[in-house]
Amino acid sequence: MIVKVCGMRDPDNIRAVEQIGPDWMGFIFFPHSCRHVSLRPAYLPERCKRVGVFVNEVTPAILQKAEEFDLHYIQLHGTETSEQCLNLKRAGLGVIKVFPIASMSDLKSTACYENVCDYFLFDTACTGYGGSGKTFDWQVLTAYHGSTPFLLSGGLKPDSLHSLKEFHHPAWAGIDLNSGFEISPGKKDTTLLNTFIKQIKSNIE
């Protein structure tokens, strides 16, 4: 089970969260997010894969951030095309395409991104682009029959453990944690994360 902690920017908090052992850490490069990171923090995680989160950004700007932050994966939250995903893959980056989900019909658009993305991320449909703190009906994902593995996202919080243990899908690869574990935007509660990640790692493969 891949555990991603998203929306990090404070160097001490990055270091403390890294010690807990998430697999991936996300940095948000969308200027309108309250978790936006503009400058490279004084410390970047070495033991987690570094994920850059973008919304409708042009490829050269993404590649520049990828170099500056030494990113492993690019997570795309906007209306990015499959061609852009392919270009990023050809540049040697892993690609995660995000799909906002409200109903089964929202899964139809995944088809043209098969084979050009390493992962999909299914997030709650909201008026913004992410970090809504709201969950969606995971039952909708029974209609996903693609072969690209996905991360489950949107409104996960400490008491989501029970629901996650009940959730099953052959392509389910991980979870994405964000506002449900925050002290303030961009800063995570390490006590809550520590307990939750330990429980997840010992209960779900």
Ligand SMILES: O=C(O)c1ccccc1NCC(=O)[C@H](O)[C@H](O)COP(=O)(O)O
């Ligand atoms: O978190 C943001 O502010 C954000 C803004 C714009 C695009 C993406 C954003 N977050 C990226 C994520 O992957 C979040 O973890 C995901 O949307 C779930 O967030 P939450 O509902 O707070 O758990």
